[in-house]
Amino acid sequence: MNGYQGNSGKGQGQLAQRFPEVDPSELTRLIIQALSDLGYQRSSDELRDESGLELDSPAINGFIECVRSGDFTNAELKIADLHLINDSDETKRHIVFLIKRQKFLELLYLENSTQEALILLRQEVHELTDTANIRALTSLLMNKDSPELQRSNGWMGDAMLSRDSLLNDISKFIDPNDMIPKQRLFQLLQQSIKYQQSKTLYQFGDEGDRISLYEDVKSNKKNFPDTVHYTLTMHEDEVWYVTFSHDGRYFASASADNHVLLYDAINGFSLLHDLSGHDKQVMHCSFSPDDSMLLTCSFESKAHLWNVQTGELVRTLSLGGDSRIWCSDWFPDGGSFVLGSPDKEIAIFDASSGEVVHRWEGPVVNDLKISRDYKLIAVTYDMNVEVWDLRTKHKVKTLELGQRLTSVSVSDKNPAQILINVSPNELQLWDWSRHILLAKYVGHKQEKFVLRSCFGYDERVILSGSEDGRIFMWNKEYGALLGVFDAHTGNSNCVCWNPRIKSMFASSGDDTIVKIWGPSRTSDSG
């Protein structure tokens, strides 16, 4: 298919033997392109001369020349000479549309002639495309200065940028042998790095660590948190829940000894407050978004709201009657919070007054979380994931998973991604909005108990406790096991990641102990 055979360089035969997948003239053309991308135009031209190879086919060069110089009439004529991947009338019509759209944009922005642009739209563009594209261009006519509309319609601020962007759009329809996609060599190298990273799962280096093209990406366990930095032993019974505050300053642990302990996570995890007031086991706690309040849920069917600064009990909440309260979370704006009950109730409370502002009867709630885009995500005893929109209070999704779902976490980066502990012995990562199971994580043991898991290390890893007392860490994307740590005797009930310190997490166990984990370096830990 390569019709512009050039002069073979010396030694190409040997190279072709060693790298049969790499076509020497393809590579040479990529180098010509890369040299030009790098700004070495003279060397690029020199190599073009020496090899006799062209970056793009003559037909394409003519076409590009027309588009670059704004000769759209001739550009349209030259479409017939292009080798298209899909040589259908529809594709050609779409390319004509893209060119005419550029003409329309230039009339609108360079010649300031709304009238002519409108005529072009009515007489020529109209018949080439669907109503959605026409509507988009019409709204641009009315909102000429909207940057979003400009971008979505292909106007990049000036003629040359827009023409290049047009060429880039059109290049997707053209045989790549005729027109090499933009910055192709760089794309290939980036893919190669990504691939190496996926094969070398331990990417626990510092943010600024250099990746060199001279060598393969190596595994880096510099910040791999496999070492206990602090052991907190002040609870007298099993510890069922641990969490860091959003700003990473505080750390809370909730225990079957009825106490919640609040620690200074910045200064060596010294105890700040012993929050005592619950009469029964405490199973859940959550910091308000501004970290001024801590909400705790206990077996006595009450939730307590504490002042984090002073350690004082601000308010006691209940759902009325005997309704148990097993989980809670805050609205992202901190103005309200939600309590969830296995007695088929979910209630929204106003955070300042403590009054119930909305309540609905629902399924038996095992656990719930609120995403940063105001979705309430609950896992239920009916083995479903239920999602409500907190603005409309309407249910927007039900996923029937058909297995026991003990706890749920929601991603901060992509609020549609949820991580669920599925009993027996599985974690599942779902995109609830697209109804897709993204990954499963296995190896840990969870048969009888409620265990909790979390995202960690910039959401690149998944962490969970296990009924054998160990902690399991997986690569989130590939599901590969990265580490198994002996942590507790009895269950490792709960794990949580420090939202501010990338390589720190905490675990809690039946052995009444809380452990804070970090990298194995001792000199500059913490």
Next chain:
Amino acid sequence: MGLYYQQQLKRTKGNSVYMCENCHAHIFQSCQIVSDSFTGITGQGLLVSRAVNLDEGSIEKRRLRTGTYLVKDVRCVQCHEYLGWKYISSSEEAEKYKEQMLVMEASQLHLSI
């Protein structure tokens, strides 16, 4: 022992749920009550045909008012409070109907309506 993944019983009109007094784990539905005139160790006992969220102890021989039985003590699976016993077998033909049933201590239970 951890936070147990508890079974949840359906509460309907006319069918209430008895929970562990201490931790509110569901134990049985009122429709499972066979008799409310039994005597437990702590006072009134309820004979029930089926219950959930229980840990069973080891089998022991016990002499009760109506004869000798093999029984297992049962505790709440979550908080391990003593809740009553389960009949495994009876030496008396007339008492065989109790086998696999449980006597639950009313004082250890909380009725949720």
